[in-house]
Amino acid sequence: MKPFSQAKPLELRSRKTAISSLIKHIDDPGKCSSTGISKLDTAMGGGLYAGKAYGLQARKKVGKTILLGTISHNLNKAGVKHLWVAAEMNDQELEQRQIARDLGRNPIDFLKNKVSVEDILIANVEYKDMAPDNTVYANASGAHLDVLEKTIEKAVVEEGINGVIIDYLQLIRGVSQNRTEHLEYVAQSVAVMVRKYDIWAFVAAQLNQEDNTRGGEGMLLAFDMVFNLHRQKTESGAWLEMCETRYTNYMNIGSKGSPGLRLESSGPYFAQV
Secondary structure, eight states: OOOOOOOOOOOOOOOOHHHHHHHHHHOOGGGGGOOOOOOHHHHTTSSSSOOOEEEEEEEETTSSSHHHHHHHHHHHTTTTTTTESSSSSSSHHHHHHHHHHHHOOTTTTHHTTTTHHHHHHHHHHHHHHTTTTTEEEETTTTTTTTHHHHHHHHHHHHHSEEEEEEEEEGOOOOOOOOOHHHHEEEHHHHHHHHHHHEEEEEEEEEEHHHHOOOTTTTHHHSSSSSEEOOOOOTTTEEEEEEEEEEEEEOBBBBBBSBSEEEEETTEEEEEEO
16 A cells, blocks of 8 residues: 555546536446346436446346347347456356247257257358347456456457446455455445446346345445346246435336336347336
8 A cells, every 4th residue: 555645646527627528428428338228228217327326136146137138139139349247157057048939949949959050050141140249258257346346447448348247246346354344345346447448237146035135235326226126936027126316316116016128038138028
């Protein structure tokens, strides 16, 4: 740590400079990316905004990765370059789901050899026709926070990404032995990164059986907007509860008795109801 005498002062910016930066940011259409789910875009005030951090929480096996995969698939088709930090499933497993969705198949067909090489090539041709290679994967099993930031910086510089998907928060490692403190620090670090690199982040986190974030409330404290995904594991209907927002009115996508999303078996993926 630098002594106080060697520390550099913070940049001073006039109100006029701040307003000019704001106008430039608003006027750039590339700074907001649609999720491809219109009701979710509406709740977000338009979509995924650069400089904003978004959270998606759910109990295990409810569909966090499936919903993020749905959004990633939509972004890819729309030509929005983004990074997927895959700390749980790897890139091949995630692509199995995306190809299965385009082929109208269940990903289990890959394991049963029901999907041929020709089928995969057909799907890849469809990808190229609709949006050429706009998803960049980083297999991050056991990755540390410092590696995460270096990877995001590399993707910004080399790939020109608009945003990053991280699946999921509790799998990012660090040096602190206190799990709650560590995860709060990870969330705060992600919130700093999106502003530093002028990108958006959509980060998944796991809830316990009491619907509390495992390891603390870091995302609720640091992020701009956080959703809870609700679904009974035996049912296809799901809904999103907006549990934190800094810049919009609170708005849910569906409700317990009236789902806003439906789980489709091909892929699988979530369709809007």
